[in-house]
Amino acid sequence: MGTVARKVAIITGASRGVGEGLVAGYRRLGYGVVATSRSIKESQDLDVVTVRGDIADPATARRVIRAGLDRFGRIDALVNNGGAIAAKSFTEYTSAEFEAVTSVNLNGFLRLTQLTVKQMLTYGGGHVVQIISSPSSHASWDVSSVLASLARGGLQSATKALAGEFACKGIRSNAVALGVIRNPMRPEAYNQTLAAMHPLGRLGEIDDIVDAVLYLENASFVTGATLHVDGGQSAGH
Incomplete structure (x- = not known):
């Protein structure tokens, strides 16, 4: 069991990929973790409590907060990592x-972040991070990303607004904008083409994203920032 002195992080989309890496990263910092996704399995780590559910469902957000408070007694950080994409031409999107x-x-961002911030206000501070994508602020002619930009771009704007509203309450808000991250479920045949989309000429690794989020977690004078971890995509070609 945790104690009220231990800091606690909530991570969405935590069952695999970047989310799974973030769980391990926050545990290395000594945080207790509430990990949630639709397919997450129970953890053998007593300082990781898992909540299975769709983060778009307000009931899931309530269960996540309750699980964190019941196990650890507080919430100090939230990483809004869970997301959905539909990669196709703008004219082909369905309702x-x-x-x-x-x-x-x-x-999912709105419901869980509202509940989390309310808890952070009772403890005098906290940190919220949005995981977004680089095309949200830097569109590319060869990538169809209107719907992703609509959703993730909205989160980028909300990140700044949240930072401004709650800075005086000790709550920081930042975002990490991703390039293309190596995915073991993606066929290797695509990797060379995807790597070429980045000026650095390689795919991003999960550890690149984890390192960025943990930097922001410890950067107490940084709020309202978007940290581009995208191999130079946002700088242009």
Whole structure:
């Protein structure tokens, strides 16, 4: 069991990939972790409590907060990592795809972040991080990203607004904008083409993102920032 002195982080989309890496990263910092996703399995680590559910469902957000308070007694950090994408031409998006993407990316952010910030206010501070994508602020002619930009770009703007509203309350808000991250579930045949999208000429690794988030976690004078971890994509070609 944790104690009220231990800091606690909530991580969404935590069952694999970047989310799974973030769970391990926050544990290395000594944080207790509440990890949630639709397919997450129970952890063998007593300082990781898992909550299975769709983050777009307000009931999931309430269960996540309750699990964190019941196990650890507080919430200090939230990483909004869970998201949905629909990569296709703008004219081909369906209403169902629009609802699916905005429900997870926007509704999920709103409900869980509201509840988390309310808890942070009772402890005098905290840190919220949004995981977004580089095309949200730097569109590319060869990538169809209108719907992703609508959802993730909204989160980038909300990051700044949240930072401004709650800075005086000790709550920081930042974002990390990703390039293309290596995914073991993606066929290797695509990697060379995807790597070439970055001026650095390689794919990003999960550890690149984890390092960026943990930097922001410890950077007490940084708020309202978007840290681009995208191999130079946002700088242009």
